[in-house]
Amino acid sequence: MSDVPLDLVAATKRYRDKIVLDELNLTVPAGSVVGLLGKNGSGKTTLIKAALGLVKLDLGSARVFDQPAWHMDADAKSRLGYVPQVVNLYAWMRVRQTIEYIAAFYPRWNWSLIDRLLTEWELNPRERVGTLSVGQLQKLGILVALGHEPDLLVLDEPAASLDPIARRDFLKALLEIAADGNRTVLFSTHITSDLERVADRVAILRNGKITYHGELDELKENVKRLHVTAKNPLTGSFNVPGAVRLRVEGNEALVSVKDASGEVIDRIRADYEASVTVEDLNLEEIFLEMHYD
Amino acid sequence: MAALLGFIVSPNSGVPIYRQIVEQIRAQVAGGRLEEGVFLPSVRQVAEELAVNPMTISKAYSILEREGTVELIRGQGMRVKDPGPAGNGKARKQALMPLLQQVALTARLLNLSPQQVISALKPLLEDKS
Numbered sequence: 331m332s333d334v335p336l337d338l339v340a341a342t343k344r345y346r347d348k349i350v351l352d353e354l355n356l357t358v359p360a361g362s363v364v365g366l367l368g369k370n371g372s373g374k375t376t377l378i379k380a381a382l383g384l385v386k387l388d389l390g391s392a393r394v395f396d397q398p399a400w401h402m403d404a405d406a407k408s409r410l411g412y413v414p415q416v417v418n419l420y421a422w423m424r425v426r427q428t429i430e431y432i433a434a435f436y437p438r439w440n441w442s443l444i445d446r447l448l449t450e451w452e453l454n455p456r457e458r459v460g461t462l463s464v465g466q467l468q469k470l471g472i473l474v475a476l477g478h479e480p481d482l483l484v485l486d487e488p489a490a491s492l493d494p495i496a497r498r499d500f501l502k503a504l505l506e507i508a509a510d511g512n513r514t515v516l517f518s519t520h521i522t523s524d525l526e527r528v529a530d531r532v533a534i535l536r537n538g539k540i541t542y543h544g545e546l547d548e549l550k551e552n553v554k555r556l557h558v559t560a561k562n563p564l565t566g567s568f569n570v571p572g573a574v575r576l577r578v579e580g581n582e583a584l585v586s587v588k589d590a591s592g593e594v595i596d597r598i599r600a601d602y603e604a605s606v607t608v609e610d611l612n613l614e615e616i617f618l619e620m621h622y623d
Numbered sequence: 624m625a626a627l628l629g630f631i632v633s634p635n636s637g638v639p640i641y642r643q644i645v646e647q648i649r650a651q652v653a654g655g656r657l658e659e660g661v662f663l664p665s666v667r668q669v670a671e672e673l674a675v676n677p678m679t680i681s682k683a684y685s686i687l688e689r690e691g692t693v694e695l696i697r698g699q700g701m702r703v704k705d706p707g708p709a710g711n712g713k714a715r716k717q718a719l720m721p722l723l724q725q726v727a728l729t730a731r732l733l734n735l736s737p738q739q740v741i742s743a744l745k746p747l748l749e750d751k752s
Contacts, residue, residue, distance in 0.1 A: 363676060363678075498674060501674055502671070502674055505670060505671070505674065505675070505676060505677065508676060508677070508678075509667065509670070509677045511678070522635065523634060523635045526634040526635050526640070527634045527640075527674055527675050527676070528675070528676055529676070530676055530678050530679070546639070547639035547640075547641060547642075547679075547682075550637055550638070550639045551639060551642075554637075559732065605728055605731050605732055607728060609637070610636065610637025610638055611637045612635045612636055612637045613635065614635065615637070
């Protein structure tokens with residue numbers, strides 16, 4: 331299966347005069363687990379819905395398994411699992427009934443996986459959907475998206491309403507799904523610590539564009555905060571290529587750079603007669619640095 | 624057989640998880656806590672135990688294999704190789720580097736010459752007390 335699971339090209343979407351997706355590009359490679367990171371209201375849900383053909387783009391294209399998202403055929407749909415932010419299932423149905431109802435839409439259904447997860451996630455098959463807690467409903471939403479073992483699983487803020495234990499269980503289930511390497515997962519979140527555990531790639535959404543998409547490890551290895559202490563005052567003169575955020579005070583500077591290579595650091599040392607210490611940044615810190623203007 | 628481990632991984636550190644694992648295994652091999660012939664736990668086991676992406680663990684293991692810290696035994700997993708006196712010394716030196724870099728940095732801030740630093744360090748190294 332070499333076809334690209336999900337591909338957005340110059341995707342543009344406006345709501346009245348607000349531009350939510352602005353000629354956005356995002357290609358999700360097969361077999362990857364991509365965490366989509368963006369602050370509240372940055373358009374993560376719109377991006378996901380557009381990518382799956384649930385929202386129509388004004389301009390640009392969205393493709394799922396090389397088919398236009400807006401006109402996917404049944405085959406492409408059967409390879410797709412989607413968990414919306416707000417899980418909407420019939421309140422009057424029981425948990426087991428709900429699963430059976432959804433299973434009937436698919437040619438294959440992994441009942442042993444579902445039965446195991448029902449037990450592990452402590453969902454009572456006889457309980458009515460209407461009386462489930464928000465977290466339980468979320469779990470059920472995830473369950474019914476997993477039963478047909480989709481090649482592409484898309485989750486919109488899946489962990490948002492789960493307590494820490496349920497979140498850990500969910501992450502483990504997600505890892506299990508990712509473990510076979512053939513499956514692709516895209517999930518949006520603003521919980522950076524979940525993303526750091528599970529995702530191998532991260533895409534950062536900001537002002538309608540993907541401002542970074544690449545390997546999480548690479549991001550952490552390249553983006554660093556440099557503490558610079560120079561012989562002479564730096565005010566006014568100090569500048570570093572690839573600076574994301576720069577603060578200068580007297581002969582000291584604090585600068586976050588996109589690519590803290592040896593060359594960049596050596597140049598600072600030489601140009602400003604300065605000493606430089608390098609600080610590692612975690613994803614949350616990187617995210618914050620990138621959102622500072 | 625499989626030594627799991629005492630790995631401590633903090634996903635929300637600025638150091639990528641695979642590098643945390645590589646460094647810990649290197650240190651354990653250099654320090655003799657992981658002895659020659661011991662098998663590392665499987666990728667799946669570690670991934671499950673630490674609740675991190677299995678690809679992260681594979682990445683760490685393949686780096687360790689490439690540099691010769693461990694070797695892949697088909698059907699059995701990753702086995703710790705004899706670090707040898709040279710490898711051992713190199714690894715231990717590697718562990719000292721971050722501290723030495725700090726020393727060098729502070730020395731520069733204090734405007735101390737390399738000779739001055741070395742002459743200050745020497746008695747400390749030779750101190751047998």
